Amino acid sequence: VSDSAIPTTFDVIIIGSGPGGYVAAIRAGQLGLATAIVEKDPFLGGTCLHRGCIPTKALLHTADVLDEIREAKSIGISVGAPELDPRGVQAYKRKVVTKLSKGVEFLMKKNLVTVFTGFGRLEGPRSVAVSGADGSTTTLTARRGIVLATGSVPRSIPGIEIDGVSVINSDHLLELDSVPKSLAVLGAGAVGVEFASVFSRFGTKVTILELLPRLVPIEDPDVSAELATGLKRRKIAFHTGTKVQGVEKRGDGGLTITAVDEKGEPLSLEAEKLLVAVGRGPVTSGIGLEAVGVATDRGYVKVDALMRTSVPGIFAIGDIVPTPWLAHVASQEGIVAVEQLAGHPTRPINYDRIPGCTYCDPEIGSVGLTEPKARERGHDVAIGKFPLPPLGKVQILGAREGFIKIVAEKKYGEILGVHIVGPHATELIAEGCAALASEMTVEELVHTIHAHPTVSEGMKEAAEAVFGLAIHGA
Numbered sequence: 001v002s003d004s005a006i007p008t009t010f011d012v013i014i015i016g017s018g019p020g021g022y023v024a025a026i027r028a029g030q031l032g033l034a035t036a037i038v039e040k041d042p043f044l045g046g047t048c049l050h051r052g053c054i055p056t057k058a059l060l061h062t063a064d065v066l067d068e069i070r071e072a073k074s075i076g077i078s079v080g081a082p083e084l085d086p087r088g089v090q091a092y093k094r095k096v097v098t099k100l101s102k103g104v105e106f107l108m109k110k111n112l113v114t115v116f117t118g119f120g121r122l123e124g125p126r127s128v129a130v131s132g133a134d135g136s137t138t139t140l141t142a143r144r145g146i147v148l149a150t151g152s153v154p155r156s157i158p159g160i161e162i163d164g165v166s167v168i169n170s171d172h173l174l175e176l177d178s179v180p181k182s183l184a185v186l187g188a189g190a191v192g193v194e195f196a197s198v199f200s201r202f203g204t205k206v207t208i209l210e211l212l213p214r215l216v217p218i219e220d221p222d223v224s225a226e227l228a229t230g231l232k233r234r235k236i237a238f239h240t241g242t243k244v245q246g247v248e249k250r251g252d253g254g255l256t257i258t259a260v261d262e263k264g265e266p267l268s269l270e271a272e273k274l275l276v277a278v279g280r281g282p283v284t285s286g287i288g289l290e291a292v293g294v295a296t297d298r299g300y301v302k303v304d305a306l307m308r309t310s311v312p313g314i315f316a317i318g319d320i321v322p323t324p325w326l327a328h329v330a331s332q333e334g335i336v337a338v339e340q341l342a343g344h345p346t347r348p349i350n351y352d353r354i355p356g357c358t359y360c361d362p363e364i365g366s367v368g369l370t371e372p373k374a375r376e377r378g379h380d381v382a383i384g385k386f387p388l389p390p391l392g393k394v395q396i397l398g399a400r401e402g403f404i405k406i407v408a409e410k411k412y413g414e415i416l417g418v419h420i421v422g423p424h425a426t427e428l429i430a431e432g433c434a435a436l437a438s439e440m441t442v443e444e445l446v447h448t449i450h451a452h453p454t455v456s457e458g459m460k461e462a463a464e465a466v467f468g469l470a471i472h473g474a
């Protein structure tokens with residue numbers, strides 16, 4: 001960071017190169033702003049690329065292929081029993097991650113963004129100190145503004161200490177090059193159920209423990225129920241409404257986990273490893289927020305609808321602000337912040353229309369209001385629900401469960417939410433996003449012709465189900 005040929009004054013400085021920061025940098029470059037990005041890790045891409053979205057989905061792809069090979073005989077292909085090579089799985093995952101990380105580097109060059117490797121800290125409302133690993137410090141100046149995008153790290157709960165060996169978080173589990181015999185998963189959110197889906201198919205005995213009364217608690221209750229059926233079928237054990245009380249290391253290196261179940265009965269479980277997947281905490285300490293007076297609330301940076309913090313010219317985006325912890329949210333927030341900063345037309349984000357995808361088996365894709373949320377907001381609600389198995393494509397794929405549920409308001413038929421469980425749910429949800437963005441009505445969806453045979457036919461059927469007219473409905 002101390003090369004004197006490198007400029008130190010920019011229009012905009014971005015701290016953190018996750019999907020929030022690097023996308024903000026690209027848009028800033030596209031808008032002609034002289035841009036710097038500061039990243040403490042020796043690679044670009046943040047949690048999403050190195051410890052989140054991408055490596056988990058690589059492991060899920062391996063698990064999907066493994067499953068398909070196991071099922072091959074049922075569609076007329078004879079193969080021997082597949083053998084998992086955990087080191088090979090890690091090598092594949094690293095190859096994908098490295099290629100994408102190089103892609104981000106290329107995009108920085110293409111958009112003339114200067115990359116500083118080092119720890120960034122606010123020194124003033126237009127000034128960032130970058131401390132390099134070699135002990136050097138460079139002070140950067142921003143003519144227009146600074147975007148904070150320092151992301152989040154896994155957290156635990158009181159009384160459960162993560163040792164990185166037997167009590168682990170998602171960062172540790174992603175690096176394992178062996179398959180544990182048994183795994184307890186604390187937390188049935190997206191991260192918990194995705195890892196459960198990976199490791200059960202890798203041959204691990206998996207048990208999920210969730211404090212709240214249902215799996216994937218932020219989803220529509222029907223989604224939780226369908227996932228519960230799917231997990232039972234796949235022999236993934238789970239206990240909802242269950243409070244973990246303690247974790248003890250046994251002499252043989254394994255763990256005994258004690259909990260109280262939903263009936264108030266004690267529960268004891270033995271597992272080789274415990275994955276703590278109870279959420280993440282924002283990285284906001286040590287970055288100089290107090291020094292320049294950036295207001296925070298319970299560790300999160302406070303922002304308005306255009307990602308402006310309490311200090312003019314300083315913006316915050318992604319996992320450090322109290323909006324959904326998702327890569328695509330971080331990226332869009334980055335775009336809004338930079339466009340605002342550049343004086344370019346922009347739009348605040350409508351957080352009611354953020355898709356959420358969980359890549360477990362069966363997959364989940366949802367956007368908009370759940371049925372209870374729509375009722376809570378006072379809508380007169382109409383529901384259309386279509387089970388996927390009657391569809392030709394779904395039978396071809398051999399899927400045994402799934403549905404598409406549309407939540408609409410009765411008077412005008414506006415679609416308020418779409419909830420999908422089943423094959424390709426994470427791709428299909430894009431149609432729900434477009435429907436919500438264009439304020440589409442159920443009637444318009446009924447008259448939208450979908451190709452046959454596809455899983456997407458379920459969208460039209462679900463819209464027809466609102467009127468009790470689904471063609472393949474029971």
Ligand SMILES: Cc1cc2nc3c(=O)[nH]c(=O)nc-3n(C[C@H](O)[C@H](O)[C@H](O)COP(=O)(O)OP(=O)(O)OC[C@H]3O[C@@H](n4cnc5c(N)ncnc54)[C@H](O)[C@@H]3O)c2cc1C
Pocket residue numbers: 015016017018019020021038039040041045046047048049051052053054056118119120121149150151152170191283287317318319320324325326327328329330
């Ligand atoms: C296991 C797992 C799976 C996930 N799967 C998905 C998914 O499928 N889809 C999805 O949308 N989301 C997923 N997420 C969430 C997603 O990864 C985050 O929402 C996203 O990465 C947030 O982006 P960000 O830019 O705010 O921060 P991050 O991606 O966390 O990036 C922050 C960057 O800032 C750097 N940094 C921090 N402090 C400093 C500093 N002082 N100076 C310089 N650099 C600094 C960090 O090193 C990091 O590179 C997943 C998360 C996990 C953990």
